[in-house]
Amino acid sequence: MSLFRNRQDAGRQLAKALSVYKSRHPVVLALPRGGVPVAAEVASSLGAPIDLVLVRKIGLPTQPELAMGAVVDGGAPIVVRNNDVIFAAGVAADEFDAVCDMELAEIERRRQRYIGDRPRVEIAGKVAIVIDDGIATGATMKGALRAIRKRGPEELVLAVPVAPVETIEDLRGEVDALICLETPAIFGAIGYFYDDFRQVSDNEVIAILRRLPPKRSSPAA
Incomplete structure (x- = not known):
C-alpha cells in the first residue's frame, strides 16, 4: 500500500512535520530532481527560500x-x-x-x-533543511550533508518522506535533527511508497525554481 499520492502530497505532509521551524527563518535545500517538488511544498509552507544541492x-x-x-x-x-x-x-x-x-x-x-544566474541561497548561520523524495542506501545523501555542513549552517536538518530504518540510523550522526515520516520494515525501492512516482523532468525543476524565488516570502496560512 502506498503512503503518498505523489511528491506534492509527500511535501505537504513533510511541511506539517517541519512547521516548528517556521519561526526560525530556515532555508530549504533540495536534491534534484525528485526532491524538488517535495521541497517546494515545504518552502511554500514555511515561507523559506529554496536552493538546490547538486550532488x-x-x-x-x-x-x-x-x-x-x-x-x-x-x-x-x-x-x-x-x-x-x-x-x-x-x-x-x-x-x-x-x-x-x-x-x-x-x-x-x-x-x-x-x-544559471539565479542567486544562491546563503547557508552560513541559517537552519538548513535538506530534502529529497526518499532515501535508499544514503551514500549520496551523506555526501550532500557533509558538503552542506562545511558551509556553516547554524543547524542542519534532514527531512524525507520515507527511508529504511538502517539508513536513517546511519545518517543520524551527520545532522542535528532528522525527520523521516515513514520507515517501512520492508523497503524495496522509494517508488513503491508513491501512487505516482513518475520521473521529474528538467523543465519541471526549472519551473518550480522560477515560481519560488531565492528569498523569504510570507508563509502560507
Missing part, C-alpha cells in the same frame, strides 16, 4: 549502482570517498578520478540548466 553518486566502474563516493557542487567541489568500497573493489586512483570527472560534468550541466 552525484560516484559509482563503481563495473557496478555503477554501488557508490564508491559522492561529489557535491560548490566553489570547490567536495568529494566524499567510500574507502571500504574502493578498497574492496580494488579501484585505482585514476579510475576513481575518471568517474568523478564524469559526474562533475553532469553537475555542471545541471547547474547551468537549473540555476
Whole structure:
C-alpha cells in the first residue's frame, strides 16, 4: 500500500512535520530532481527560500549502482570517498578520478540548466533543511550533508518522506535533527511508497525554481 499520492502530497505532509521551524527563518535545500517538488511544498509552507544541492553518486566502474563516493557542487567541489568500497573493489586512483570527472560534468550541466544566474541561497548561520523524495542506501545523501555542513549552517536538518530504518540510523550522526515520516520494515525501492512516482523532468525543476524565488516570502496560512 502506498503512503503518498505523489511528491506534492509527500511535501505537504513533510511541511506539517517541519512547521516548528517556521519561526526560525530556515532555508530549504533540495536534491534534484525528485526532491524538488517535495521541497517546494515545504518552502511554500514555511515561507523559506529554496536552493538546490547538486550532488552525484560516484559509482563503481563495473557496478555503477554501488557508490564508491559522492561529489557535491560548490566553489570547490567536495568529494566524499567510500574507502571500504574502493578498497574492496580494488579501484585505482585514476579510475576513481575518471568517474568523478564524469559526474562533475553532469553537475555542471545541471547547474547551468537549473540555476544559471539565479542567486544562491546563503547557508552560513541559517537552519538548513535538506530534502529529497526518499532515501535508499544514503551514500549520496551523506555526501550532500557533509558538503552542506562545511558551509556553516547554524543547524542542519534532514527531512524525507520515507527511508529504511538502517539508513536513517546511519545518517543520524551527520545532522542535528532528522525527520523521516515513514520507515517501512520492508523497503524495496522509494517508488513503491508513491501512487505516482513518475520521473521529474528538467523543465519541471526549472519551473518550480522560477515560481519560488531565492528569498523569504510570507508563509502560507
